[in-house]
Amino acid sequence: MKIDLPRFKTSDVVDFVIVGSGAAGGILAKELSTNGFSVVVLEQGPYLHEKDFSHDEIKVLQEDLLTNHPKLQPNTFRKTPQDKAKPQRALVYGRAVGGTSNHFTANFWRFHEIDFKERSKIGQVAGSTLADWPISYADLEPYYTKVEWQVGVSGLAGASPFDPPRSKPYPMPPLPVKSNGVIFERAARKLGWNPFPAPMAILSQPRAGRSACVNCGFCLAFGCEVGAKSSSLASMIPLAERSGKCEIRPNSYVHKIEIDDRGRASGAVYFDEKKNVHLQRAKAVILSANGAETPRLLLLSASSKFPNGLANSSGYVGKNLMFNTGAVSVGVFEEQTNDYKGYAVSRILHDFYELDAQKVGFYGGGGLDARFDLTPIGFGIGGLPPGTPRWGKDFKAALAHNWTRTFEIFGHGTSLPVENNSFSVDPDVKDAWGLPALRLTYKDHPDDLKLAHWLAARSMELLDAANAKQKWTFPIDEQQFGVHLLGTCRMGDDPKTSVINSDHQTHDVKNLFLCDGSSLVTSGRGQPTMTIMALAFRASDRIIALAKRGELSA
Amino acid sequence: MITELDRRKFLSRGMAALGATWTAAHWPAVVAAAEHAHHSALFPEDQKWEFFTPAEAKEIAALASCIIPSDGTPGAREAGVVYFIDRALVTFAIDDQKTYRQGLPEIQKRLHELFPEAASFSTVTPEQQETVLASLDEAGAKIAPRRPRGNFRPSPAAQPLFEVLRVHTIAGFLIDPETDRKGNRGGVGWALIGREPGHSFQPPFSAIDRDYPGWHPATSVTAATKDADKK
Numbered sequence: 180m181k182i183d184l185p186r187f188k189t190s191d192v193v194d195f196v197i198v199g200s201g202a203a204g205g206i207l208a209k210e211l212s213t214n215g216f217s218v219v220v221l222e223q224g225p226y227l228h229e230k231d232f233s234h235d236e237i238k239v240l241q242e243d244l245l246t247n248h249p250k251l252q253p254n255t256f257r258k259t260p261q262d263k264a265k266p267q268r269a270l271v272y273g274r275a276v277g278g279t280s281n282h283f284t285a286n287f288w289r290f291h292e293i294d295f296k297e298r299s300k301i302g303q304v305a306g307s308t309l310a311d312w313p314i315s316y317a318d319l320e321p322y323y324t325k326v327e328w329q330v331g332v333s334g335l336a337g338a339s340p341f342d343p344p345r346s347k348p349y350p351m352p353p354l355p356v357k358s359n360g361v362i363f364e365r366a367a368r369k370l371g372w373n374p375f376p377a378p379m380a381i382l383s384q385p386r387a388g389r390s391a392c393v394n395c396g397f398c399l400a401f402g403c404e405v406g407a408k409s410s411s412l413a414s415m416i417p418l419a420e421r422s423g424k425c426e427i428r429p430n431s432y433v434h435k436i437e438i439d440d441r442g443r444a445s446g447a448v449y450f451d452e453k454k455n456v457h458l459q460r461a462k463a464v465i466l467s468a469n470g471a472e473t474p475r476l477l478l479l480s481a482s483s484k485f486p487n488g489l490a491n492s493s494g495y496v497g498k499n500l501m502f503n504t505g506a507v508s509v510g511v512f513e514e515q516t517n518d519y520k521g522y523a524v525s526r527i528l529h530d531f532y533e534l535d536a537q538k539v540g541f542y543g544g545g546g547l548d549a550r551f552d553l554t555p556i557g558f559g560i561g562g563l564p565p566g567t568p569r570w571g572k573d574f575k576a577a578l579a580h581n582w583t584r585t586f587e588i589f590g591h592g593t594s595l596p597v598e599n600n601s602f603s604v605d606p607d608v609k610d611a612w613g614l615p616a617l618r619l620t621y622k623d624h625p626d627d628l629k630l631a632h633w634l635a636a637r638s639m640e641l642l643d644a645a646n647a648k649q650k651w652t653f654p655i656d657e658q659q660f661g662v663h664l665l666g667t668c669r670m671g672d673d674p675k676t677s678v679i680n681s682d683h684q685t686h687d688v689k690n691l692f693l694c695d696g697s698s699l700v701t702s703g704r705g706q707p708t709m710t711i712m713a714l715a716f717r718a719s720d721r722i723i724a725l726a727k728r729g730e731l732s733a
Numbered sequence: 734m735i736t737e738l739d740r741r742k743f744l745s746r747g748m749a750a751l752g753a754t755w756t757a758a759h760w761p762a763v764v765a766a767a768e769h770a771h772h773s774a775l776f777p778e779d780q781k782w783e784f785f786t787p788a789e790a791k792e793i794a795a796l797a798s799c800i801i802p803s804d805g806t807p808g809a810r811e812a813g814v815v816y817f818i819d820r821a822l823v824t825f826a827i828d829d830q831k832t833y834r835q836g837l838p839e840i841q842k843r844l845h846e847l848f849p850e851a852a853s854f855s856t857v858t859p860e861q862q863e864t865v866l867a868s869l870d871e872a873g874a875k876i877a878p879r880r881p882r883g884n885f886r887p888s889p890a891a892q893p894l895f896e897v898l899r900v901h902t903i904a905g906f907l908i909d910p911e912t913d914r915k916g917n918r919g920g921v922g923w924a925l926i927g928r929e930p931g932h933s934f935q936p937p938f939s940a941i942d943r944d945y946p947g948w949h950p951a952t953s954v955t956a957a958t959k960d961a962d963k964k
Contacts, residue, residue, distance in 0.1 A: 233912075234909045234912075234932060235908070235909055235914065236908060236909065237821075237825050237904065237908065238912075241825050242825050338950070353948070355936040356936075356945055356948070357938060357942060358938055358939045358941035358942045360942070361941050361945045368951055376948055393932075394934040394935065394936070394938075395932040396932075396934070397932070404932075514940065515939050515940075516938070516939050516941055517938045517939045518938070519928055520929075520938045521934065521936070555907035555908075555923065555926065555928060556903060556904045556907045556908060558907075559903035559904075560900055560904075569899065570800040570866060570870065570899060571800070571863065572804045574800070574801070575801050575804070575808065575925070578801075578925065578926050579806070579925050579926055579927070582926035582927055583926070583927040583928075583939075
């Protein structure tokens with residue numbers, strides 16, 4: 180079928196301009212365009228296709244084929260607002276049509292009920308702005324199901340005794356078990372824990388014209404050449420384009436939201452590939468630019484009407500950033516497991532999802548998975564046990580022996596929101612377009628570090644129970660770098676302590692919506708993309724309802 | 734000089750580690766690839782270097798070979814690591830040119846401190862080479878391993894040549910051989926670590942998942958959290 184892709188003029192007042200085409204932007208584009216609205220998606224990165232993806236570790240990991248460019252887009256970092264930030268790479272995000280969903284590992288855990296109302300249950304946590312969501316798990320449940328069926332998630336309903344209620348089973352069975360999954364499952368059961376098949380946003384069966392997983396082993400950081408990984412690019416963008424109402428405009432770097440005399444959003448100002456500036460006019464604007472670029476864009480859009488940044492009357496734009504806590508322990512086994520074959524994770528457990536703070540002495544919770552997400556070069560550089568010679572014949576012998584016998588237990592957990600942890604704009608450093616660079620301020624809440632150590636201890640117990648010949652935990656330090664960019668324009672009912680309401684509408688600008696990792700109020704237990712996608716489906720419904728009631732027009 | 738006999742020996746020894754079935758299936762390709770790599774590793778006089786001078790290339794090849802030696806199985810030399818690094822320094826690692834240009838004379842200096850009679854790193858005995866490398870890697874034993882994450886570019890801060898060269902040697906040995914990076918010639922790096930060639934696999938992935946009976950719920954749900962909390 181030949182599709183006539185619409186091309187809008189920048190002077191056309193389209194119904195919606197969406198900034199960003201990732202996990203949230205792709206879904207919003209599909210939902211709004213298939214409901215009859217005209218949509219222009221402005222994506223700062225290129226429009227790559229499956230044929231452009233590569234297993235070249237240099238091209239992907241060093242030349243940033245799919246991600247933000249540290250040279251063109253420098254970052255700075257500081258631990259506290261009292262420090263002067265220094266140039267340092269602070270984050271990685273997807274910079275191509277499909278966004279970060281192109282290169283994620285595809286762990287798709289739903290949040291549980293507790294994630295939405297933890298503040299009420301445990302009370303205030305010192306040093307944290309922990310808050311309840313204005314919506315509940317039940318509000319989001321239909322949209323989790325929508326993600327599973329429309330975007331494509333493989334899994335086994337009812338396999339975990341800790342799973343929240345669901346209205347429908349998964350549309351596909353779990354992917355084939357990996358050897359590390361078998362070992363993980365046996366060891367966890369020995370310890371009395373409850374391992375189960377991991378829900379993954381990877382097709383275990385052909386579906387909607389997409390191939391099932393071919394087990395190439397290059398998930399984390401890489402794009403999927405066969406469309407089995409359920410990125411926005413593979414699942415949603417084609418449907419948006421097929422609607423005939425949506426234009427995906429790549430290489431379009433938005434740096435300002437245009438505001439009219441009445442204080443309403445009237446379009447987005449962007450650089451094209453040649454750095455020419457354009458204004459795309461629209462009736463309403465949606466930012467899905469990720470938890471770093473969405474707040475940066477609001478701060479860059481400061482004006483006399485909005486001196487602290489657009490939609491920032493709360494002062495919370497960019498704040499309460501959460502990266503998720505993580506700890507990685509590694510085991511080397513006697514038998515070959517060949518875990519380089521296949522997707523990353525086949526078994527997980529949620530026994531520690533909700534720890535009792537009174538008993539463990541800190542707030543938090545998380546999950547464990549078994550994985551081998553290292554690619555050959557990364558493994559050669561940093562995947563051998565501590566104390567292994569770093570060169571020479573013994574180094575080489577360890578490389579030869581360990582590659583097929585190594586896997587990791589990854590502990591994923593909560594990050595507490597801390598007001599000072601933030602993305603803001605650097606006063607000195609500029610990007611290649613002359614715009615202020617992203618500045619990261621971050622210092623883990625002490626409870627997050629305690630949780631990381633606690634999860635690592637469970638991982639080491641598990642490796643013991645699995646008879647690992649060697650085992651170690653990578654050092655647990657305060658984080659200075661993130662990939663989960665959460666909480667920076669949080670949702671809430673009170674305009675004083677939140678940036679958007681439960682319809683994703685900014686409290687300050689009626690026709691400006693934010694939907695991406697920045698919307699999250701809590702961090703979940705380490706796998707946020709499923710929830711970002713569910714929020715995007717829900718936001719689409721809310722925005723369509725508002726538009727149909729005429730509440731977005733003048 | 735590697736003789737024909739030595740080469741046959743290293744091929745057969747190296748393959749023994751890989752398992753009979755895999756070896757049988759891939760033997761002709763592996764032999765052809767290794768012969769190609771061997772030939773290419775011999776520094777043809779007309780080799781056009783993109784960054785190195787021929788003399789520098791010889792030194793880098795010797796250093797890389799010390800990091801991943803050819804000790805019965807193919808190493809950095811057979812994988813053509815020096816060609817990978819030569820191209821790297823005019824492409825993705827262009828920022829490291831200075832490190833190489835300034836670092837090589839320093840290594841030469843270290844060589845002379847340790848062995849005043851020596852002409853160059855590439856012409857001393859393997860034992861002497863190892864002594865030099867060990868002296869350059871004094872800090873190495875103390876470096877705690879970091880989890881490789883995304884970008885593995887050596888830190889932008891000034892690094893001694895040894896650290897950069899170690900990373901580049903590993904990258905040149907283990908890069909996907911289907912790329913045009915000129916590394917991992919003939920796939921010898923992947924063959925050594927036991928990564929089968931190709932980009933599509935089917936389960937079972939090993940004997941462990943082959944014998945897996947399928948997922949079944951545990952007989953009873955344990956309140957594991959409570960137990961774990963006591964620890």
